[in-house]
Amino acid sequence: MVRHILHCDMNCFYAAVEMQRHPELRNKPLAVCGSQEERHGIVLTANYIAKPYGVKTGMAIWQARQKCPALVVIPPDMGEYIRFSRMAHEIYEDYTDQIEPFGLDENWLDVTGSVGLFGDPMHIAKEISERIKFELGITASIGVSDNKITAKLGSDYKKPDAITYIGQENYKEVVYPLPVEDLLYVGPATAKKLRAIGISTIGRLAECPVDVLIRRLGKMGAVLHTFANGRDISPVQRTDHIPNIKSVGNSATTPRDLENEADVKLMLYLLAESVCARMRELASRCTTVEIYVRDTRLSSLTRQKKLKAPSCSSQELTEVGMELIRRNYHWDYPIRSIGLRGAGLVEAQESVQLSLYDDDKRRDKWERIDATIDSLRQRYGYMSIRRALLDTDPLLGRINVKDGHTVHPVGFFGG
Structure with a gap:
């Protein structure tokens, strides 16, 4: 049975919430940043007006201001972000109880059992997107696929406020040209090791012999090879699932x-x-x-x-x-x-x-x-x-x- 998985990613979440709370800042470059006094002075997220200047998550505030002198800096309000995250979760619950969070702003949804009630997965994704925009005043990018890994690639593929379908019929066309860093759990260190052996795209990773990857990356090499080929059988955990703390x-x-x-x-x-x-x-x-x-x-x-x-x-x-x-x-x-x-x-x-x-x-x-x-x-x-x-x-x-x-x-x- 083919699964229908959505990955919902609310765009520039912290900054989007702040622009909703402060409409006068909507047309200004804005970044939500940690406290400089407590030496947490880095950019947590920036809006889409600030990003073309080179303002990036993890950048020090002084560096961000060098790149964008007009940057408006706002301290984080985690209580408010949690409140918005819960409101989005309430929207998701109208379509399924199989919801797995990946941070405050990202969630996987398994809507396999919901298509008989609400229509095909693309229709469900469009409804969710419109409701987040209308009810919360922010936007989300949604990936639609048959597994969690590929659905996340879909939500990252086009931003903001977009819905991307990636299925078996268009997987190689859409995913293979993407940089290997776009694949979940390929961080800077892993990407460096992969590029050292000539693997710079997800397609090259998918076509690489798995034994070569295992020698280079250990057992994680086999996992990433599976992900690159669009295969992932991990379930979306139910809302009431409590994982063992390891x-x-x-x-x-x-x-x-x-x-x-x-x-x-x-x-x-x-x-x-x-x-x-x-x-x-x-x-x-x-x-x-x-x-x-x-x-x-x-x-x-x-x-x-x-x-x-x-x-x-x-x-x-x-x-x-x-x-x-x-x-x-x-x-x-x-x-x-x-x-x-x-x-x-x-x-x-x-x-x-x-x-x-x-x-x-x-x-x-x-x-x-x-x-x-x-x-x-x-x-x-x-x-x-x-x-x-x-x-x-x-x-x-x-x-x-x-x-x-x-x-x-x-x-x-x-x-």
């Missing part, structure tokens, strides 16, 4: 650059405490620790290590994080932002082989200390009890990483 992480752009290991250690303690507290809330322990750093050139590094035994000890996660930093970061430039993640979560109640080794006794002791700290903070507030180390740097030590969360997109693989 990892917990936190990151922070620091109020000043981290210049040495002492700075990094302080930040890792803060991050590890919040990550481990979240794991205990989920009654879980992690089996892998991952660190992420981005330097002042905005170049990033990610490394991970498997633990000998599952853990939710902030002390152990910090020590492993420091080990990864010492092995892999060479301090050519200071660090601007840093993250820590506990991955491969298992149930905390899962049976663990008894041990008399000192490392295991130490882990158990630190986990019990962390649990006691959780109880004190729950009763008296986050700042009621802190490590003495944090007072060595008043600027970094006062960061509340547990409550300072950012809204991140939902990952395609559910990780």
